Amino acid sequence: MSLAIEETFALPAHPSLGGDDVVVSLVSSTRYAIAKSGETVGFVDVEGPVFVALSGLVYPWAEEISQHRSLLVAIRSVVLAAS
Numbered sequence: 001m002s003l004a005i006e007e008t009f010a011l012p013a014h015p016s017l018g019g020d021d022v023v024v025s026l027v028s029s030t031r032y033a034i035a036k037s038g039e040t041v042g043f044v045d046v047e048g049p050v051f052v053a054l055s056g057l058v059y060p061w062a063e064e065i066s067q068h069r070s071l072l073v074a075i076r077s078v079v080l081a082a083s
Contacts, residue, residue: 022079031059032071034078041082044074055081 023035032044043062045052051074056062065081068074 022075024075032075033059034075036079036082042078044071044078046071053077053081 021037023038025033025035027033027043030046032046033040034042034044040057042053042055042065043059045054049069051068051071052064053066053068053074054062055065055078066074066077068077
């Protein structure tokens with residue numbers, strides 16, 4: 001049995017996100033892909049109660065930049081790292 005996960009939400013333009021629209025897509029049960037202006041800029045892994053922010057275009061080569069207790073804060077750190 002395969003589980004299809006398709007959840008995407010857009011964060012509206014906001015000065016703390018660099019002014020561009022940010023789209024967050026759930027790509028697996030423990031991973032989000034973060035796109036800014038239509039280009040993937042990083043990922044957020046869910047590790048228990050911690051959200052691990054990774055910067056990079058491709059997951060296997062993405063670099064960990066921070067860890068947070070909030071998904072939105074982790075997303076913001078990925079977007080700001082790409083700026």
